[in-house]
Amino acid sequence: MSITNLLNNWSFYRNKRPYRGQYDLNKEYSEYKWAMALDLDICTGCNACTTACYAENNLPVVGKKRFHHGQVMHWIRIERYWDEKMVDFPEQGASFLPMMCQQCEAAPCETVCPVGATSHTNDGLNSQNYHRCIGSRYCSANCPYKVRYFNFWNYPSTAWPAPLPDQLNPDVTVRTKGIMEKCTFCVQRLNEAKSRARTEYRLVRDGEVVPACVQACPTSAITFGNIVDPNSKVAKMWKNQQVDLYKDLQEKDNTVRGYRILEDLRPFPSVMYMERIRDTEA
Amino acid sequence: MIHRLLAVLSFVFLCVGTASAEPLKWGGPIGSQTSDGYNALGPVVKQPIEFPHYRHARDMGISCLYCHTGARRGYVSVIPRIDKCIGCHQNIESVRNKPRIKKLFEYWEKKEPIPWKKVNDLPDYVRFNHERHVQRFYFRQNRPIREVCGYCHGDVANMTVDRRVKSLSMGWCISCHQKDHRENDVSMKTSHGPYECWQCHK
Numbered sequence: 001m002s003i004t005n006l007l008n009n010w011s012f013y014r015n016k017r018p019y020r021g022q023y024d025l026n027k028e029y030s031e032y033k034w035a036m037a038l039d040l041d042i043c044t045g046c047n048a049c050t051t052a053c054y055a056e057n058n059l060p061v062v063g064k065k066r067f068h069h070g071q072v073m074h075w076i077r078i079e080r081y082w083d084e085k086m087v088d089f090p091e092q093g094a095s096f097l098p099m100m101c102q103q104c105e106a107a108p109c110e111t112v113c114p115v116g117a118t119s120h121t122n123d124g125l126n127s128q129n130y131h132r133c134i135g136s137r138y139c140s141a142n143c144p145y146k147v148r149y150f151n152f153w154n155y156p157s158t159a160w161p162a163p164l165p166d167q168l169n170p171d172v173t174v175r176t177k178g179i180m181e182k183c184t185f186c187v188q189r190l191n192e193a194k195s196r197a198r199t200e201y202r203l204v205r206d207g208e209v210v211p212a213c214v215q216a217c218p219t220s221a222i223t224f225g226n227i228v229d230p231n232s233k234v235a236k237m238w239k240n241q242q243v244d245l246y247k248d249l250q251e252k253d254n255t256v257r258g259y260r261i262l263e264d265l266r267p268f269p270s271v272m273y274m275e276r277i278r279d280t281e282a
Numbered sequence: 283m284i285h286r287l288l289a290v291l292s293f294v295f296l297c298v299g300t301a302s303a304e305p306l307k308w309g310g311p312i313g314s315q316t317s318d319g320y321n322a323l324g325p326v327v328k329q330p331i332e333f334p335h336y337r338h339a340r341d342m343g344i345s346c347l348y349c350h351t352g353a354r355r356g357y358v359s360v361i362p363r364i365d366k367c368i369g370c371h372q373n374i375e376s377v378r379n380k381p382r383i384k385k386l387f388e389y390w391e392k393k394e395p396i397p398w399k400k401v402n403d404l405p406d407y408v409r410f411n412h413e414r415h416v417q418r419f420y421f422r423q424n425r426p427i428r429e430v431c432g433y434c435h436g437d438v439a440n441m442t443v444d445r446r447v448k449s450l451s452m453g454w455c456i457s458c459h460q461k462d463h464r465e466n467d468v469s470m471k472t473s474h475g476p477y478e479c480w481q482c483h484k
């Protein structure tokens with residue numbers, strides 16, 4: 001993008017995301033907006049999603065020591081919370097919250113990247129280009145969810161000894177030292193499904209493509225789909241839970257459980273969580 | 283200072299190296315890219331069998347998609363398996379004693395795949411989708427297949443062994459994706475190819 005281009009089309013580049021009509025079935029190149037709905041009441045915290053993500057996206061296992069240094073590379077992590085009221089620790093049990101990149105519409109990470117390695121795609125994903133990244137780690141510092149992971153070590157040479165490179169996914173780059181990475185909503189699967197659909201003159205059907213975490217979830221706590229399509233399961237869930245992609249803090253009925261994390265920071269995330277309800281009185 | 287010296291020296295060696303290679307008929311030096319991205323001639327790749335593309339595609343008029351079957355339905359265009367060659371050639375007695383065909387049947391009788399070498403090789407972090415290009419330009423717009431493939435592969439139908447003739451660099455891809463193309467022959471509506479990072483980079 002040249003300076004002339006930037007100045008001439010200032011209003012185009014200076015737009016505010018998200019705006020209504022950004023994703024529209026009739027408009028070209030934006031007939032997809034990938035979104036998730038995650039039911040915390042169903043999630044058992046089994047970590048299958050994390051394991052599936054490690055397998056799908058060539059994530060290195062860093063070991064205990066580096067884990068304690070905070071250098072772990074799980075794109076989706078299960079956060080544990082011990083704050084359920086009324087009962088004390090042993091009986092209490094944890095409540096779980098799988099946390100992955102929220103693919104924010106107004107992503108805080110995108111604005112701070114000095115080299116433009118992270119940007120927004122037309123289908124509403126927050127893309128990370130590994131080959132442009134210089135490892136400044138600004139994006140990670142600015143991410144309110146802390147879901148960006150930095151390669152502190154040269155994992156390609158250490159994490160997969162001799163026969164293990166054979167199990168790496170060829171559709172995903174093996175990242176090297178000094179670059180940032182994050183959940184992609186399994187963009188390699190999405191691209192393939194979109195291409196297949198386009199060949200057949202149609203849109204991607206609901207449930208045709210899911211990321212690895214959704215596929216692996218044994219309790220189907222995660223729903224994934226195209227929120228532009230009003231008939232998709234995820235769009236219906238968002239609507240039923242009165243969560244609107246284009247709004248930040250929303251007034252809701254008491255009966256719904258849906259919310260997006262840190263909505264008040266206005267990043268407009270694409271992942272809706274459904275609150276966990278426990279009958280602690282019984 | 284030492285870096286600059288090294289850079290100058292390596293540049294000199296590169297120039298000498300390319301000059302002593304086989305004479306360049308057309309295009310710039312190997313691996314180079316002009317401002318419009320065209321005319322970047324790739325290295326000569328020595329294949330196990332000197333496959334005559336001109337015989338098949340030009341003289342016989344066989345469609346590229348007949349052998350490169352993956353191009354219309356997948357990311358990679360596919361170099362055909364040996365049984366594809368044999369399927370035709372066991373019935374073509376007239377060329378059965380030609381040296382290349384003999385070599386082909388040697389591989390066939392040894393039950394070995396032919397170790398073809400890659401000519402149009404993209405970096406591992408790039409995925410190029412043949413299907414999208416062939417579907418759009420060949421199946422929807424009915425352009426001739428040799429033209430459609432030729433956008434990236436050049437005039438393979440006049441080559442013996444394939445050789446890369448376009449630079450296949452990112453700037454070269456983008457130079458086409460940024461242009462407005464008419465969507466079909468009927469409407470005047472134009473669109474351009476996608477150029478988000480994640481379309482090609484993985």
